[in-house]
Amino acid sequence: MALVETRALVKRFGAFTAVDGISFSVDRGEVVGFLGPNGAGKSTTMKLIAGFLEPTAGSAAIGGHDSQTDAVAARKLLGYLPEGAPLYPDMTVAGFLDFVAAMRGMTGAKARDRLAELVERIELAEVWNRRIEALSKGFKRRVGIAQALVHDPDVLILDEPTDGLDPNQKHEVRELIRSIAANKAIIISTHILEEVEAVCTRAIIIARGKLLSDGTPEELMSRTPAFDEQGRPRSGSVRLEEVFRDITHPNVSPAADTTKLETAGA
Amino acid sequence: MNAAWLVFRRELAAYFATPIAAVFLVVFLAGIAGMTFFVANFFDRGQADMSAFFLWHPWLFLVLMPAIGMRLWAEERRAGTIELLMTLPVSPWALVVGKWLAAWVFAGLALVLTMPLWITVNYLGSPDNGVILASYIGSWLLAGCYLAIAACMSALTKNQILAFIGAVVVNFIFVMAGFDLVLAAVRNWAPLVIIEAIASMSFVGHFQRIADGVLEIPALIFFASLIFFALWLNVRILEVRKAA
Ligand SMILES: Nc1ncnc2c1ncn2[C@@H]1O[C@H](COP(=O)(O)OP(=O)(O)OP(=O)(O)O)[C@@H](O)[C@H]1O
Ligand SMILES: [Mg+2]
Numbered sequence: 001m002a003l004v005e006t007r008a009l010v011k012r013f014g015a016f017t018a019v020d021g022i023s024f025s026v027d028r029g030e031v032v033g034f035l036g037p038n039g040a041g042k043s044t045t046m047k048l049i050a051g052f053l054e055p056t057a058g059s060a061a062i063g064g065h066d067s068q069t070d071a072v073a074a075r076k077l078l079g080y081l082p083e084g085a086p087l088y089p090d091m092t093v094a095g096f097l098d099f100v101a102a103m104r105g106m107t108g109a110k111a112r113d114r115l116a117e118l119v120e121r122i123e124l125a126e127v128w129n130r131r132i133e134a135l136s137k138g139f140k141r142r143v144g145i146a147q148a149l150v151h152d153p154d155v156l157i158l159d160e161p162t163d164g165l166d167p168n169q170k171h172e173v174r175e176l177i178r179s180i181a182a183n184k185a186i187i188i189s190t191h192i193l194e195e196v197e198a199v200c201t202r203a204i205i206i207a208r209g210k211l212l213s214d215g216t217p218e219e220l221m222s223r224t225p226a227f228d229e230q231g232r233p234r235s236g237s238v239r240l241e242e243v244f245r246d247i248t249h250p251n252v253s254p255a256a257d258t259t260k261l262e263t264a265g266a
Numbered sequence: 267m268n269a270a271w272l273v274f275r276r277e278l279a280a281y282f283a284t285p286i287a288a289v290f291l292v293v294f295l296a297g298i299a300g301m302t303f304f305v306a307n308f309f310d311r312g313q314a315d316m317s318a319f320f321l322w323h324p325w326l327f328l329v330l331m332p333a334i335g336m337r338l339w340a341e342e343r344r345a346g347t348i349e350l351l352m353t354l355p356v357s358p359w360a361l362v363v364g365k366w367l368a369a370w371v372f373a374g375l376a377l378v379l380t381m382p383l384w385i386t387v388n389y390l391g392s393p394d395n396g397v398i399l400a401s402y403i404g405s406w407l408l409a410g411c412y413l414a415i416a417a418c419m420s421a422l423t424k425n426q427i428l429a430f431i432g433a434v435v436v437n438f439i440f441v442m443a444g445f446d447l448v449l450a451a452v453r454n455w456a457p458l459v460i461i462e463a464i465a466s467m468s469f470v471g472h473f474q475r476i477a478d479g480v481l482e483i484p485a486l487i488f489f490a491s492l493i494f495f496a497l498w499l500n501v502r503i504l505e506v507r508k509a510a
Contacts, residue, residue: 054509105268
């Protein structure tokens with residue numbers, strides 16, 4: 001059974017359709033990258049899976065539990081980092097993570113050991129007793145990630161986990177995701193295509209609420225030439241970027257692009 | 267209900283995490299002292315009781331309780347933390363009850379801080395302390411109603427000012443329900459049951475009955491059911507907004 005499954009998800013805000021019939025499933029061991037232009041419906045899809053929003057039509061389930069009708073069971077399996085990593089500014093890092101652990105039913109030594117492990121892993125020791133409002137953006141994001149990992153969930157949904165991080169921290173977060181990926185189903189959204197290449201086993205491209213492409217990063221890349229006109233190999237992220245543009249801008253069709261290239265070459 | 271307890275603790279701490287709590291308590295005490303001593307002429311009455319003090323609670327609470335309750339949900343929605351809270355594996359009831367309880371206990375603390383007045387009255391004369399205790403309980407229950415309504419308004423918006431205004435307006439309607447002015451307006455055309463129904467919704471009437479000295483059971487039941495209904499509505503508002 002797939003750990004995450006969406007069936008023909010639709011979400012309308014008034015007359016506007018933000019998510020328009022999205023179906024996919026994610027198995028254990030997969031890291032799925034959500035790609036798409038701004039306003040494509042990535043965050044909305046994630047909120048629907050997490051059960052924060054109720055779909056207009058269709059359904060989402062985590063570990064076989066419907067996100068709406070069996071919400072508590074579904075959420076037990078889920079770690080969720082909302083867009084922008086919102087946190088309670090007036091709490092300390094320790095107080096906040098304690099609160100999340102307790103709300104997830106973890107108490108006593110179990111909670112203490114797990115939090116100690118996370119502090120180590122996500123390097124939060126130096127800000128442990130600081131108030132969250134006084135943290136830098138990078139630390140805030142890391143606290144947000146720690147919060148999602150507190151109960152070592154089977155399913156992780158991270159909305160732009162590396163947004164606003166410096167290159168070192170981006171690298172660390174990717175390493176972290178890679179290191180825990182084997183026994184989880186993970187969905188991350190990102191605008192950074194090299195991230196997809198670095199951590200994702202699968203890439204889903206969404207635009208205007210529709211799922212336009214679903215495959216491995218390699219499959220996506222193979223839609224563009226591996227070498228440039230001079231015969232030099234082209235980097236993965238350059239190729240992904242080209243495919244991304246082709247798919248999400250239907251008016252600039254791949255065919256038209258190729259013609260241009262050929263003319264330029266001739 | 268462990269989750270409700272955790273939410274309660276977090277929310278209560280949040281009230282004290284900023285100077286707002288101190289400011290609020292000072293305004294509350296100054297307001298209540300002003301009303302009691304200057305408007306109601308506490309000392310000139312020459313009576314050793316606290317009715318002049320409790321008389322003003324429905325009016326003072328009209329502004330002060332929405333000020334306590336307005337942040338409960340609106341702040342979470344503005345900051346986005348509501349997404350964290352509402353994707354935790356707990357029932358929305360736990361969140362609603364925990365938040366309201368924190369606001370209610372905070373209001374209770376404000377009332378406790380007025381107790382030197384109670385001591386003073388005992389020093390000056392021999393008041394009926396049973397009546398005063400009943401009045402305190404009635405006042406706290408009244409505050410609970412105002413706060414439960416304010417929490418509902420807060421769940422409707424991410425704008426705390428709008429939540430505040432909405433709560434003042436709805437609470438004002440409940441306060442005014444018992445006044446002859448309002449009842450006279452409907453008396454001519456509405457059937458008797460409606461008039462009685464409106465009159466029986468009055469916060470002031472029920473509070474007065476409790477403050478008159480007897481912990482009147484119907485009045486207690488009225489406040490308890492109103493609080494329960496408002497909390498239920500709060501849960502419903504959260505659910506409906508997921509589908510919006
Ligand atoms: N609560 C809401 N009410 C009305 N419209 C909304 C609401 N939430 C999202 N939208 C709209 O739905 C569309 C999809 O938004 P969403 O946040 O899912 O995009 P996204 O793919 O995450 O974009 P980004 O890459 O900028 O984060 C946008 O046009 C947005 O304006
Ligand atoms: Mg987004």
